[in-house]
Amino acid sequence: MSRTLLLKNATVVATMDDHGTEIRDGAVLIEGNRIRAVGPSDTLFREADETIDLSGHVLIPGLVNTHHHMFQSLTRALPAAQDAELFDWLDALFPVWANITPEMMTVSAQTAMAELMLSGCTTAADHAYFYVNGGRLEDNIEAASIMGLRYHGVRGAITLGKSQGGLPPDLVVEKNEDAVLKEMQRVVETHHDASADAMLQVALGPSSPFTVSPDLMRQSAILARDLGVRLHTHTAENGKDLAFSQQRYGMTPAQFAEEMDWVGDDVWHAHCVHLDEHGIQLFGRTGTGVAHCPCSNMRLASGHAPIRRMLDNGVRVGLGVDGSASNDGNDLLGEARQAMLVARVRDEDPTALSAREALRLATRGGAEVLGRGDHLGRIQAGYCADLVAWKLDDIAFAGGLSDPLAALLFCAPRRVSLSIVNGKTVVRDGQLTTVELPRLVERHNQLSRTLIDG
DSSP states (O other), X not given: OOOEEEEEEEEEEEOOOTTOOEEEEEEEEXXXXXXXXXXXXXXXXXXXXXXXXXXXXXXXXXXXXXOEEGGGGGGTTOGXXXXXXXXXXXXXXXXXXXXXOHHHHHHHHHHHHHHHHHTTEEEEEEEEOOOOTTOOHHHHHHHHHHHTOEEEEEEXXXXXXXXXXXXXXXXXXOOOHHHHXXXXXXXXXXXXXXXXXXXXXXXXXXXXXXXSOHHHHHHHHHHHHHHTOOEEEEESOSHHHHHHHHHHHSSOHHHHHHHTTOOSTTEEEEEOTTOOHHHHHHHHHHTOEEEEOHHHHHHTTOOOXXXXXXXXTTOEEEEOOEETTTTSOOOHHHHHHHHHHHHHHHHTOTTSSOHHHHHHIIIIIHHHHTTOTTTSSSOOTTSBOOEEEEETTSGGGTTOTTSHHHHHHHSOOOOOSEEEETTEEEEETTEESXXXXXXXXXHHHHHHHHHHHO
């Protein structure tokens, strides 16, 4: 029999099930890496190999991050990129990133993961599109294994340099697209785990229409479907993105996605800030997913994505923190708060997105976008044991206990108290159990200085 863990006496357990069930004085019984039972504490009071008393805590499913670029944590708040829109921001950063080493990839990924985990994240998709100086996706996979985070590694690529009309400088692109496709296939065949409780999955992700050729977009879609994995890219992020698509391809980003066969329930697109009505209808009709990244969109002045309109038209939406250098943080609970606030500002409507709706996007919404909705994103019998809890005696909750679940967003607590991923405790009493955080931060800062100072 597998090891059992009982979480009991939680002030409230928000299950995120189909009925939105919230259980006062709730309990969850975990057996191995799966949830065995959920209910009031008095009905689940039984012996277990380990019991954790969650009196004074709010317990929810682990948060799911659907879009990130973890290597960018090395270049947060870089002065040359602080006040730039997307294209100028990339122009400032590409030459710096050209000197990233494999060790920098691993340590920066660990740092991003640590911050994510302390904000309640248990699953993260990392759009890793930058490969220089011998770096490989394995550098980030190693980091996830050390940290204990459920990881979706997106083997991305940038191949269209300035000399061919793209945005990146030629020195940082992978010039041979046939070699890129072979590497994508190798990574999938070596690492992708299609099982229901997989800790590691791989997707394919040419970075964007302005950094790769249409041929790579088409061929990667064919390859992904042959291999049975998902597809991810950036779409309709800002005004220059729209102009590039119209000038180069004579179509909107949504039309381009459809032309390239980049729609369907195995595809998700990041940002979609300027997704037009045709695009919204197309994505809703085809089951195409969206990774909503409000902090990055505001930081780069890209605009506010029409999330309410997407949800009302059946578009699957999850949340992403985006790059650590365009958000400059890795706080996924904070991203859910921003999603709630931005939706209200965009529509000038305080009912545009409720706290519970935003938390739903951050949990089961993200799981559905990543194709894991049958096993992640809910506290429900049979689901993977990914759960997080916040302690309600934190000053951030003071005066907000009339609705502790909504207070997670309205009151903005900073650090999770408990995090369990795949049945294993990775954060206890607000501290990571898998790494020594001060040593990780020290090494990360050393590498960041080396990278930026040249």
